[in-house]
Amino acid sequence: MSEQPQILFKYRNVENYNNIDVYMKHEGYAAARKALQMEPDAVIEEIKASGLRGRGGAGFPTHIKWNGIPKNWDKPHYLVINADEGEPGTAKDRELMNKMPHLLVEGCIIAARAIRSNRCYIYIRGEYMEPGQSVRKAIQEAYDKGFLGKNIQGSGFDLDIHVHMGAGSYECGEESALMSSLMGERGMPRHKPPSAPLPVISGVWDSPTIVNNVETVATAAPILNMGGAAYGKIGSGRSLGTKLFTVSGHVNKPANYEFVLGTPIREILETAGGPLNGKPLKFFIPGGSSTPLFPATDKFLDLPLDYETMMANGSMLGSGGLMFFDEGVSVPALMTRLMHFYAHESCGKCTPCREGTNWLTKIHDRIMAGGGRHEDIDLLLDICNNIGGRSFCALGDAAAMPIQGALKYFRHEYEALIPDRSLSSRIYAPLPVAAG
Amino acid sequence: MFTVEAKEQLDNIVKKYPTKRAALLPALWLAQEQYDGWLPPEALREVAGYLEMPPAEVEGVATFYTMYNKEKIGKFHIEVCHNIACMVRGADALIDQIGEKLGIGKGETTPDGKFTLSGAECLGACANAPCMMIGAKYFEDLTPEKVDAIVEEYKKK
Numbered sequence: 001m002s003e004q005p006q007i008l009f010k011y012r013n014v015e016n017y018n019n020i021d022v023y024m025k026h027e028g029y030a031a032a033r034k035a036l037q038m039e040p041d042a043v044i045e046e047i048k049a050s051g052l053r054g055r056g057g058a059g060f061p062t063h064i065k066w067n068g069i070p071k072n073w074d075k076p077h078y079l080v081i082n083a084d085e086g087e088p089g090t091a092k093d094r095e096l097m098n099k100m101p102h103l104l105v106e107g108c109i110i111a112a113r114a115i116r117s118n119r120c121y122i123y124i125r126g127e128y129m130e131p132g133q134s135v136r137k138a139i140q141e142a143y144d145k146g147f148l149g150k151n152i153q154g155s156g157f158d159l160d161i162h163v164h165m166g167a168g169s170y171e172c173g174e175e176s177a178l179m180s181s182l183m184g185e186r187g188m189p190r191h192k193p194p195s196a197p198l199p200v201i202s203g204v205w206d207s208p209t210i211v212n213n214v215e216t217v218a219t220a221a222p223i224l225n226m227g228g229a230a231y232g233k234i235g236s237g238r239s240l241g242t243k244l245f246t247v248s249g250h251v252n253k254p255a256n257y258e259f260v261l262g263t264p265i266r267e268i269l270e271t272a273g274g275p276l277n278g279k280p281l282k283f284f285i286p287g288g289s290s291t292p293l294f295p296a297t298d299k300f301l302d303l304p305l306d307y308e309t310m311m312a313n314g315s316m317l318g319s320g321g322l323m324f325f326d327e328g329v330s331v332p333a334l335m336t337r338l339m340h341f342y343a344h345e346s347c348g349k350c351t352p353c354r355e356g357t358n359w360l361t362k363i364h365d366r367i368m369a370g371g372g373r374h375e376d377i378d379l380l381l382d383i384c385n386n387i388g389g390r391s392f393c394a395l396g397d398a399a400a401m402p403i404q405g406a407l408k409y410f411r412h413e414y415e416a417l418i419p420d421r422s423l424s425s426r427i428y429a430p431l432p433v434a435a436g
Numbered sequence: 437m438f439t440v441e442a443k444e445q446l447d448n449i450v451k452k453y454p455t456k457r458a459a460l461l462p463a464l465w466l467a468q469e470q471y472d473g474w475l476p477p478e479a480l481r482e483v484a485g486y487l488e489m490p491p492a493e494v495e496g497v498a499t500f501y502t503m504y505n506k507e508k509i510g511k512f513h514i515e516v517c518h519n520i521a522c523m524v525r526g527a528d529a530l531i532d533q534i535g536e537k538l539g540i541g542k543g544e545t546t547p548d549g550k551f552t553l554s555g556a557e558c559l560g561a562c563a564n565a566p567c568m569m570i571g572a573k574y575f576e577d578l579t580p581e582k583v584d585a586i587v588e589e590y591k592k593k
Binding site for chain 1: 523565
C-alpha cells in the first residue's frame with residue numbers, strides 16, 4: 001500500500017486536541033500568525049500553489065473563488081462556512097468540528113485575511129448541536145487568546161466569527177440556499193449567473209461573499225504551515241493534496257479516513273477492513289448518495305479516487321462519501337429509499353425537481369410493491385432526463401443521477417421486479433378452468 | 437411568553453447580523469426552547485412582533501424546516517436515521533424494535549407524552565451507522581442490545 005501523509009488528521013489522536021492550549025502545542029495558530037503578517041494576495045498565492053479545490057462536492061479551485069472578491073470596494077465582505085453536512089454518506093465535517101474545531105477557526109482567520117473579510121458565519125446543520133457547541137467553545141477560546149476580535153495579535157486585522165444553526169433542511173447545503181437561510185428566509189436557492197451576479201459580487205446582504213466547505217477552510221492552516229508548493233506535490237494532475245473520505249456501509253472498519261487524492265479505491269476498501277464479514281460486494285457509491293454508483297468489479301475498484309477519474313467514468317468525487325454495499329442489497333430497494341429522501345428534501349421552488357422527485361418516488365414505490373409496469377423503467381429515465389440540467393439548483397440533478405447510474409448497471413434488477421404483463425403472455429396464457 | 441433572560445439573549449443574537457430578519461432562525465430555536473419544545477401560534481406571533489416581521493412570513497419559514505415542531509411532541513424525541521448508510525446496517529429493524537417497546541409507530545407519541553418516535557434523514561454519522569438522536573444527543577454504532585438499554589435509561593428519566 002502507498003504511504004498516506006496525514007495532513008488534516010495529523011494530530012487526530014492527540015488527547016484534548018479540541019483545547020486551544022493543546023492545539024497550540026501542535027503547530028496551532030502558527031499558520032494564522034503567518035497569514036496575518038502576509039498581504040492578502042500572498043495568502044491567495046499560497047493557496048493557488050497548493051492546488052486546493054473545494055472539498056464540499058463541486059471541486060472548484062479555492063484560489064479562483066477567493067480572488068473573485070472585488071478589490072478596493074467599500075462594502076463589507078463576508079466569509080460563510082458551509083457546515084451543513086447533509087449528503088448521505090458524508091460525516092467528515094462532523095468529526096472535524098467535534099475533535100479539531102480549532103483547525104476550522106484557524107482556517108477561517110486565514111480565509112478571512114485572504115478575502116479581507118471582518119465577519120464570518122459558520123452555518124452548521126441543526127442536527128449538529130454537539131459539533132455546534134464544540135465550535136462555539138473553540139471560538140470563545142480563540143477570542144480569549146486574542147486570535148479573534150479587534151486588532152488580532154497586533155496586526156490591525158479584525159475578525160468576528162458567529163455560529164448560525166440551521167434547522168433541518170438538506171437543501172441548505174446548496175450554496176445559494178444556505179445564504180437565503182442565513183438571512184432568515186426559507187432555504188431556497190437563488191438565481192445564479194448569468195441571471196444574477198456570483199456570490200463573490202453579491203452574496204449575503206448584497207455584499208461580496210465567499211462560501212466554503214468546512215474541510216476546504218480547515219485545510220488552509222496546514223497548507224500555510226507546510227507551504228503551498230509542498231502541498232501541491234501530493235497527488236497528481238489537477239487532484240492535489242489529501243481529502244477526507246467517510247467510508248461506510250458494508251465494511252469492517254467504517255470510519256473517516258484521510259487519503260491522497262488518486263488513491264485506488266481498492267486500497268481504501270482494504271484500509272477500511274475489507275468487505276463486512278467477507279461477504280462479496282455488489283456495488284459502491286464513490287462520493288455521497290448523489291453520485292452514480294459503480295459495480296464492485298475489478299475494473300472499478302482499481303480506479304484512482306480523484307475528481308477527473310470519477311468524472312471520466314460517469315460519476316463524481318462529490319463530498320467524499322464512499323459507501324460499499326454487499327450482494328444482499330437490492331439496488332431498486334436502496335434507490336427507493338433514496339428517492340423518498342430527495343422528494344422529502346426538495347424545497348419545492350422549481351417544477352422539475354418538486355414534481356420529478358415525487359414521481360421518481362411513486363414509480364419506485366409501485367415497482368417495489370409488485371405493481372410495476374413494463375414501461376416504468378423508460379419512464380424513470382425520461383423523468384431523469386427532464387430533471388437533469390433543468391432544475392433550479394443541483395438537488396434535482398442529485399436525485400436523477402443515482403437512478404441513471406443504477407439503471408445503467410442494474411437494470412435487470414428492476415426488470416426482475418416487474419411482473420410480465422405483456423400482451424403475448426396474456427393471449428397465450430391458458431384460461432382458468434371453472435370448478436366443478 | 438419569552439422570559440426576561442430569553443429576551444436579553446435575543447437582543448444579543450440580533451446584534452450579530454446586519455439585519456433583524458437574519459436572526460429569525462436563532463429566534464425560532466429560542467422560542468421552541470421557551471415553549472416546551474414546539475412552536476404554538478403565539479410563539480410565532482411573539483417572534484414576528486420582536487423581529488418586526490409579518491407573522492405569515494415567520495410561519496412560512498418555520499414550516500420549511502423540519503426541526504421546528506409545529507405540533508407538541510414527546511419530552512424525548514427519538515429520531516432514528518433511516519437513510520441508506522443506516523438502512524443497510526439495520527436501521528429499519530431498530531425503528532420497529534423501539535416502536536414495539538414503546539407501543540407506538542413511526543411519527544407517533546406515547547400517550548403519557550414522554551416519547552415521540554421518528555425516522556430521520558441522514559444524520560451525518562454514516563461511519564457509525566446505524567445511529568439515532570434523542571434531543572441533541574447522538575447515539576452511534578447501535579445494536580439491538582444498545583438500543584434496548586438506551587430506551588430503558590430514558591424511561592427512567
